[in-house]
Amino acid sequence: MDARxxxxxxxxxxxxxxxxxxDGGVRAYTVxxxxxxxxxxxxxxxxxxxxxGGNLLSIHHERGNITPRGHIPxxxxxxxxxxxxxxxxxxxxxxxxxxxxxxxxxxGEEVNVVLVGDxxxxxxxxxxxxxxxxxxxxxxDLSLSAPDGTEAVSSARIRLAIDSGxxxxxxxxxxxxxxxxxxxxxxxxxxxxx
Amino acid sequence: xxxxILGAGDVGRSVADLAGEYGHxxxxxxxxxxxxxxxxxxxxxxxxxxxxxGDALGSSDHDAVFESDYDVLVEATPTTxxxxxxxxxxxxxxxxxxxxVVLANKGPVAERYEELxxxxxxxxxxxxxxxxxxGAIPVLSTIEDSTxxxxxAVRGVLNGTANxxxxxMAAEGLDYEHVLAEAQDLGVAEADPTFDVDGTDAxxxxxxxxxxxxxxGFALEDATVxxxxxxxxxxxxxxxxxxxxxxxxxxxxRDGVRVGPRLVPENGALxxxxxxxxxxxxxxxxxxxHSSGRGAGGPETATAVLSDVGRLPPL
Numbered sequence: 434m435d436a437r438x439x440x441x442x443x444x445x446x447x448x449x450x451x452x453x454x455x456d457g458g459v460r461a462y463t464v465x466x467x468x469x470x471x472x473x474x475x476x477x478x479x480x481x482x483x484x485x486g487g488n489l490l491s492i493h494h495e496r497g498n499i500t501p502r503g504h505i506p507x508x509x510x511x512x513x514x515x516x517x518x519x520x521x522x523x524x525x526x527x528x529x530x531x532x533x534x535x536x537x538x539x540x541g542e543e544v545n546v547v548l549v550g551d552x553x554x555x556x557x558x559x560x561x562x563x564x565x566x567x568x569x570x571x572x573x574d575l576s577l578s579a580p581d582g583t584e585a586v587s588s589a590r591i592r593l594a595i596d597s598g599x600x601x602x603x604x605x606x607x608x609x610x611x612x613x614x615x616x617x618x619x620x621x622x623x624x625x626x627x
Numbered sequence: 628x629x630x631x632i633l634g635a636g637d638v639g640r641s642v643a644d645l646a647g648e649y650g651h652x653x654x655x656x657x658x659x660x661x662x663x664x665x666x667x668x669x670x671x672x673x674x675x676x677x678x679x680x681g682d683a684l685g686s687s688d689h690d691a692v693f694e695s696d697y698d699v700l701v702e703a704t705p706t707t708x709x710x711x712x713x714x715x716x717x718x719x720x721x722x723x724x725x726x727x728v729v730l731a732n733k734g735p736v737a738e739r740y741e742e743l744x745x746x747x748x749x750x751x752x753x754x755x756x757x758x759x760x761x762g763a764i765p766v767l768s769t770i771e772d773s774t775x776x777x778x779x780a781v782r783g784v785l786n787g788t789a790n791x792x793x794x795x796m797a798a799e800g801l802d803y804e805h806v807l808a809e810a811q812d813l814g815v816a817e818a819d820p821t822f823d824v825d826g827t828d829a830x831x832x833x834x835x836x837x838x839x840x841x842x843x844g845f846a847l848e849d850a851t852v853x854x855x856x857x858x859x860x861x862x863x864x865x866x867x868x869x870x871x872x873x874x875x876x877x878x879x880x881r882d883g884v885r886v887g888p889r890l891v892p893e894n895g896a897l898x899x900x901x902x903x904x905x906x907x908x909x910x911x912x913x914x915x916x917h918s919s920g921r922g923a924g925g926p927e928t929a930t931a932v933l934s935d936v937g938r939l940p941p942l
Contacts (some may be wrong), residue, residue, distance in 0.1 A: 470894060503892035547890060579861070579864075586857075588861040592867035616734070617857045619858070619890055
């Protein structure tokens, strides 16, 4: 282990308050991500960190340990001035990366659901607010495809943040909203090693 | 073993054709009207030629099959729902005569599992039904080898027609109706594809799996089933944006059966393409096992029937 790496390990191990107040006031952070198992995904993730003033310390890429949704958990240790950290997390999100945990903040699980039907005619914003209310989920992202116009059948992909361990209950609530509003709900397959 | 084969469709005919290769004799073969019976082994080529040529299969009455000197009844008549007749009565008759039964017909095992097991308990014969789930893929024998108690769930794609349609929709950006018409032209989908696309066919297979895991308790009416008819091409496009695709996935556990379109990783094991089938057997002590292969077809399904025949104890 080289000297630099030893220093880093020491920094991460120390409680946040008393760790390395170096000349620039840099702190170490751990960010947990979930990546799609595709070539280039990891590189795509690291760019926003470097571009926003983060210094990569280590990457733990758990390729053999797939999440219930078939994603690969990645743990990135980085250091940056505290005031830059939020910008890094935002840049990761803007790049479409699933950030599960950033520093002390925990976002639980992210789940994609595809809805099909007369989405727009059927008051899409009401559907979304019902999902947020009844499924205790936060809608992070929405992608709508209506190739035949908004009055015909359209599809929407919704990315939801759900508290850890609450996915099954949330999906059940979405199923019931779907049947109320005559929408087809295409859920992710959560069990097993897909 | 001496086989009596009921049903002269693709599967029944292929069993007759391949039986010799697996060391078995065919002493009777029947379709829904006539039968050909010969204790010394029937003339298989002649019977199949007559059947394919549109002539009567044989000169005996259909019931003569049960009077023949057979060890194993191969039940390969078309699958029927609810009371699963006439398949159920065929199995009953053979078990009451203390003979073995190997089923390719899903109806009796999905709809009347407990009754079959009760009849089997009173018989010197046994029942086996590998061919009812996943065609050539060894699904039930794998569960049997892992012991059903150690299997926590079975998931997968067990309908090739629906999988073909979803694969083509994703690859070509076409809508359901276009691809269905193409599948019918290619002979992948039947003229009436209802049971394939509405999930019924896959559901029957997962009901059978749940019955094996829980030792009975399930019929088709207990399954939650959704088909793929309402999935537009745009839904597959959106799924692809996130590295996913949509497949008609079934799940069987001791708690229930569910079949419906689900999001799965595009390059994951369950996203098989074309008419291919796959099952994922989730075990308590050994992680997940995946088996993939041809889930339908005459010779493919016949190999499952003949493997079952080979597993039967002597009477």
